[in-house]
Amino acid sequence: MRALARPYEDVVVAAPVTVPYTRHSIHSAHWFLAQALAKLIQAAGIRKSDIDGLAVSSFTIAPDTAVGFTQHVGLSPRFLEHVPMGGASAIVQLRRAARAVEAGDAHIVACIAGDANHVDSFRLNTASFSRFARDAVYPYGSGGPNGSFALLTAHYMRAYGASREDFGKLCVAQRQNARANPLALFRSELTLEDYLNARLIADPIRLFDCVMPCAGADGFLVMRRATAKKLDLPHVRLLGAIERHNAYPGDAIQFRGGWALDQDALYDQTGLAPKDIDFLQAYDDYPVITLMQIEDLGFCGKGEGPEFVRRHSFTVDGSFPLNTSGGQLSMGQAGAAGGHLGLVEAIRQLTGMPLGAQVEKARLGLVSGFGMINYDRGLCSGAAILAAQGRGKRRKKG
Amino acid sequence: MNALPPQPPRAPSSRLKRRNPLVALKPPLVPPFARSRAAQGLTAAAALGVFALQRCEKCGAAQYPPRDACVQCLSPRLRWRPAEGTGELLSETLIRHGQELYFRERAPWRVGLVRLDCGPSAIVALHGDCAPAPSRLRLRLALDKSGQALMIALPEKDTPDMAEDPLVRETTCAPRARKVLVTDAKTKVGRAMVEALVAAGADLVWAGYAAPWKPSPHLEALGALEGVSLVPLDVTDESSVRELAGSIGGKVDILVNTAEYHRPGSIASRGGVATARTEMEVNYFGLLRLSQSFMAALKARAADGPASATAWVNILSVHALSNDPAHGTFSASKAAAFSLAQALRADLQASGIRVINVFPGSIDDEWNARVAPPKLSPAALAKAVVEALERGLEDVYPGEVAKDVMARFLENPKALERELAG
Incomplete structure (x- = not known):
């Protein structure tokens, strides 16, 4: 019997900030994270000392962790989390922070993620990513995530009949969404022909299937609703959230993520159903994983992703708005901030302050995270449902 | 030093093309080396x-x-x-x-x-x-x-x-289409090795010989084989080793060190250290001299196309692991050579040249005449070396005796020491 997680009591998320992404930068992770913190303080109109909780995610902060970072920026939090969970970090930070403010362990939690990207950062990160990667992936062609996702993509295509055009449709729609976003690294038009004819990276993956690693940071604040009201901060309510690590270890190859295991818990906790959701911010370092999230979060059945893609437009102004800021595929992947990108965009959409175009009447948004290709699959998954303040519906379970 | 004997005609051209000499030599790169201890x-x-x-x-x-x-x-x-x-x-x-x-x-x-x-x-x-x-x-x-x-x-x-x-x-390190130096072709093992390499499709085998004044009935026959070239080499003579390396070092793809001095006997069976010293001169210092003269060129050519420099083979002895007192000083010299071979392997690792160590039991030759069978025939040893090259192995225990000693060594080295003393 599954124990239902306690609902969240008036936990809200506010002050979405982005330290603009750049392809390469000589600045360190500390620099980007500190700028994210400064932007949070400025956006909320608070003092640095008002932040009594901190959650940090970064691949390139070594040899420091969140601990060393507190001294670097002169912060004295009474709640501190270092969340090394890649693209699932945003959801995990949010879950930890939400329970902390509910319990009174912290008043205002700053959730930040960011990474440096020096010219050789990516290769060095890949080489030492995990023990299993070092022992059993890196010596096999040093493909990094490109190689791993190529294997998952090839298998998904064979198993479920997805075509290159299906993946291309997602990438093209996201680029369309990015065109209005001044912070996106890629804003020029991308056609399906461009996508299909791009340079092969690791078959069947071509150039526009891959995120561009970059430097940057994102952040948001978690607090009780009363705190946000007192600060007069636009905010959104957290209705429910799930996380799962190393789901389905018996699957010989990854064709689903932890969402499939936990989607009932998410919808039970919120009293919502997939049809209630107004937009999805999916983790999109490669389009195959977006398809898995659409399936595993219940928008369609397993293997029905390709058919679902053919039915929707995924643009901000179309059906099933997806990755409305352009997603990582168009904005870039600032390391561990990759999962924060979708979360800050969801807050922006639900508070009517998007970077690009606004999803009309957006009231309920689903944000999903995915992280850490430790060996042959991504291990961390998470998702959260956020509601626009005063407009989120919440059904009583009967 | 003797002049090189006339070169025999080249082996028929192989299907594998060697590098165009006008194209720059590729640096010897290797894939990622780091692994956990478990791996x-x-x-x-x-x-x-x-x-x-x-x-x-x-x-x-x-x-x-x-x-x-x-x-x-x-x-x-x-x-x-x-x-x-x-x-x-x-x-x-x-x-x-x-x-x-x-x-x-x-x-x-x-x-x-x-x-x-x-x-x-x-x-x-x-x-x-x-x-x-x-x-x-x-x-x-x-x-x-x-x-x-x-x-x-x-x-x-x-x-x-x-x-x-x-x-x-x-x-792998297949000898096919490659050029191989066998350091001593005068012994039974050396002869079998040259023949096996030719049969395995080596492009050219240089057959080394020392002490030209000492007759060797099979050497001339070897030299007459297509694809075999006799070269003077005395591993106890530094200038001989250097001279040969200067002449062919830049072309050797595989070096098989068969040079060995072996005189059976316990410590007590002979006085003085002359025999033991000769064993060390050939078995240990010989390997050291070869290493110093041939390593650099092998390393430089480790990525030289499909027929690149690729391997170094040492014929050691399973008693390099645990001494056979009936061949006490010989075992000790092979233990020294094994230790040096580990250092050689570490030195060559970064360039991708494989060091293959072969640990035979008693070989069926004149120096093991008093050893009871089973003994390893030189042909079987040579076959095991070719197979190790073709399969890309690193440690080879050819024959039943070597496998038996190895298994005993792994299970309980102290027990093996007592068994060999008995």
Whole structure:
């Protein structure tokens, strides 16, 4: 019997900030994270000392962790989390922070993620990513995530009949969404022909299937609703959230993520159903994983992703708005901030302050995270449902 | 020093093209070397040419990638056991853009995800003849150019010319189309080695000979073979070694050190150290002189096309591991040579040249006339060396006696010491 997680009591998320992404930068992770913190303080109109909780995610902060970072920026939090969970970090930070403010362990939690990207950062990160990667992936062609996702993509295509055009449709729609976003690294038009004819990276993956690693940071604040009201901060309510690590270890190859295991818990906790959701911010370092999230979060059945893609437009102004800021595929992947990108965009959409175009009447948004290709699959998954303040519906379970 | 004898006509041109001399020599790059300690178990298996995985001694679960605790029951009792090397290919990709220089130069690189029949999934390097997914495969552990284990997948059944696949060439040291120096061809082992290498398709075998005043009935016959060239080489004479290296060092792809001095006898059976000193001069210092003169050129040519410099073979003795008192000083000299060979291996590792150590038991030659059978015939030893090169092994225990001593050594080295004393 599954124990239902306690609902969240008036936990809200506010002050979405982005330290603009750049392809390469000589600045360190500390620099980007500190700028994210400064932007949070400025956006909320608070003092640095008002932040009594901190959650940090970064691949390139070594040899420091969140601990060393507190001294670097002169912060004295009474709640501190270092969340090394890649693209699932945003959801995990949010879950930890939400329970902390509910319990009174912290008043205002700053959730930040960011990474440096020096010219050789990516290769060095890949080489030492995990023990299993070092022992059993890196010596096999040093493909990094490109190689791993190529294997998952090839298998998904064979198993479920997805075509290159299906993946291309997602990438093209996201680029369309990015065109209005001044912070996106890629804003020029991308056609399906461009996508299909791009340079092969690791078959069947071509150039526009891959995120561009970059430097940057994102952040948001978690607090009780009363705190946000007192600060007069636009905010959104957290209705429910799930996380799962190393789901389905018996699957010989990854064709689903932890969402499939936990989607009932998410919808039970919120009293919502997939049809209630107004937009999805999916983790999109490669389009195959977006398809898995659409399936595993219940928008369609397993293997029905390709058919679902053919039915929707995924643009901000179309059906099933997806990755409305352009997603990582168009904005870039600032390391561990990759999962924060979708979360800050969801807050922006639900508070009517998007970077690009606004999803009309957006009231309920689903944000999903995915992280850490430790060996042959991504291990961390998470998702959260956020509601626009005063407009989120919440059904009583009967 | 003797002048080089006239060169015999070149061996027929092989199918493998050597590098165009006008094209710059590629630097000897190797793939990533770093591994966890547990993963070195794969390397140990690959060195012997065995397919092995960790198995939990408590619940029996096969593990991959290598772990420090059982993925099922958390027991730390994980033992390396021979495993069934078969599985099904679930997915594959062609990596066209590696991050490491080694892979960039060799792109595209075929990689697959395989479900092993014994349980776990593995990312493997795919032989070019493997059928697309879903398909059945045979798995092998091979040593890559860095000297570390790589799980490679071969097609379910042998295909024509499968040894010519770049993955196979990259993980093995086949003598075919390569030039080989056998340091002493005058011994029975040396002669068998030259003949075996010629039969294995070597492009050219330089057959070294010392002490030209000492008659050797088979040497002339060897020299008359197509693809064999006699070269004077005395490993106890530094200038002789240097002179030969200066003449052919830049062309040697494989060096097989057969030079050996062996006189049976216990410590008490003879006075003085003259014999022991000669054993050390040939068996230990000989290897050191060869190393100093031939290493640099081998390293430089480690990525010289499909017929690059590739391997160094040492004929040691299984009694390098544990002394046979009836051949006490000989065993000691081989132990010294083994230790030096480890240093040589470490030096050559970064360039991708493989050091193959061969640990025979008693060889059926004149110096083991009083040793009871079974003894290893020189032809069998030579065959084992060629097979080790073709399979890309690193440690070779040819014949029943060597395997028996090795097994006893691994199980209980102290017991073996007592057994050999008896």
